[in-house]
Amino acid sequence: MRDAYHEELDSIGDSLVEMARLVGSAIGRATTAMLDADLQLAENVIAADEKVDTLQRELETKAINLLARQQPVATDLRIVVTSLRMSADLERSGDLAQHVAKVARLRYPDSAVPRDLHATILEMGQLAQRLMAKTAEILITKDVDLALQLEQDDDAIDLLHRTLFQHLMDDRWKHGIETAVDVTLLGRYYERFADHAVSVARRIVYLVTGDYADEVDPAAAAGGVAEGITEGTQPENA
Amino acid sequence: MRDAYHEELDSIGDSLVEMARLVGSAIGRATTAMLDADLQLAENVIAADEKVDTLQRELETKAINLLARQQPVATDLRIVVTSLRMSADLERSGDLAQHVAKVARLRYPDSAVPRDLHATILEMGQLAQRLMAKTAEILITKDVDLALQLEQDDDAIDLLHRTLFQHLMDDRWKHGIETAVDVTLLGRYYERFADHAVSVARRIVYLVTGDYADEVDPAAAAGGVAEGITEGTQPENA
Incomplete structure (x- = not known):
């Protein structure tokens, strides 16, 4: 009984790693699809999100079965409950990658992103993909130091996000409203993905570590986002 | 023992209702703060979100304690796990109301929303608040019919969101990029709140009902949003 139990617990962990791998790949492909205006690649990312959703549903079923049949306590209970939460984060990241791909598809045969912002968007996409790759690694290794490093990568994305907004607010912006709207939403998708x-x-x-102080609810992370953006555009009001 | 158990289960339900009440009030106040450029009301909404975050943390602790000590199975287990999920949705809604209030604060003493969009934003805010009030009611009554009605209110918000974007894309848009960015984000905040x-x-x-077909993961709901927006702006590409 105890063996089947640990197998089930491992299987939940494996699903999380696989979800992180899939959504990390998706955000990279979505970025390429957008910058290259590659319709087929965009369609590919959009279709592939189904797999992530399926994994999440399966994980949820496994977790509930495990809670019902094995009734874990203490640490194991926290692992199962936290896994449910993590799977929701990963599933949502998949949606965000899909949103990027949908913007790419919508603007095809053009690129949704003007040339002078390609490098910024590319860097956001790369950072987002790297963050998720590290997250997958942390899911496997439980490496706390690497987890703390992630915060710096996230700061780097925030900074790029701010750059993007400064660009938008610049009087010399010449790409019109539609592109401004696309870029606003894209910036938000990348930053939420990173969150x-x-x-x-x-x-x-x-x-x-069991340290509550380190656990930041997504609320706090998300709060920083919108705040960061808008305040970045008018520092005097910050 | 059984009594304490049901008391704990009820207490989780009460927390969800209280969270829904608080975030429903917050989105209404945030909308008023933005349209009236009322700085004090905006600050009030921003500060009040802390209460929602606290309720969620308490709910999480209660749920984990209940799982550990009472080891519920079948329906009760699903209720506890689902409550954790619902609390995450409500907590996130609180963040979104806070984001709206932060836009209001940032643009003070101006209103972030141009006059010709006040009615549209007001209606989005009212619908979002009403949706959440109905959700609170459904949490109490478990009224499935009312839950199905909610879908129509959500469609109404999607429609307003599309109107907002058509307005933005209109050649006659004369409010500049900064306002376009604000309105883009605001539209997204309201729609995510409703989701x-x-x-x-x-x-x-x-x-x-136990009917899986009716349970839609937030993924699907969210997918509709971005898709809806962008496709609404270029129907020929939809």
Whole structure:
């Protein structure tokens, strides 16, 4: 009985790693699809999100069965409950990658992103993908130090996000409203994606260290986002 | 023992209702703060979100304690796990109300929303608040019919969101990029707020009817949003 139990617990962990792998790949592909205006790649990302959703549903069923049949307590109970939360973060990251791909599809055969912002968006996409790759690694290794590093990567994304907004607010912006709207939403998608990766990492830190102070609810992370953006555009009002 | 158990279960339900009440009030106040450029009201909403976050943390602790000590199975287990999910939706809704209030604060003493969009934003705010009030009611009554009505209110918000974007894309838009960015984000905040309210209602339908088909993961709901917006702006690409 005890063996089947640990197998089930491992299987939940494996699903989380696989979800992180899939959504990390998705955000990278979505970014490429957008910058290259590659319709097929965009469609590919959009369709592939189904797999992430399926994994989440399966994970949820496994977790509930495990709670019902094995009735874990203490640490194991926290692992199961936290896994449910992490799977929701990862599933939502998948949606955000899909949103990026949908913007790419919508603007095809054009690129949704003007040339002078390609490098910024590329860097956001790369950072987001790297954050998620590290999150997958942390899910496997439970490496707390690596989890803390993630915060710096997240700061780097916030900074890029602010750059993007300064660009938008610049009087010399010449790409019109439609592109401004696209870029506003894209910036938000990348930053929310990163928030979810960081949220997963923080939950692992909490599981490992049991330190509540390190566990930041997604609320706090998200609050920083919108605040960061808008205040970045008018520092005197910050 | 059994009595204490049901008291704990009820207490979790009460916390959810209280969270829904608080975030419903917050989105209404945030909308008023923005339209009236009322700084004090905006600050009030921003500060009040702390209460929602505290309620969620308490709910999480209660749920984990209940799982550990009472080891519920079957329906009760689903109620506890689903309550954790619902509390995350409600907590996130609180953040979104706070984001609206922060835009209001940032643009003070101006209103972030141009006059010709006040009625549209007011209606989005009212619908969002009403959706959440209905969600609170559904949490109490478990009224499945009311939960299904919510879908129509959500469609109404989607429609307003699309109107907002058509307005933005109109050649006659004369409010500049900064306001376009604000309005883009505001539209997204309201729509995500509504998505979370609907998500809570759907989870209750699932708990009551056990029908998986009715349970829609937030993924699907969210997917509709971005898609809806952008496709609305270029129907020929939809």
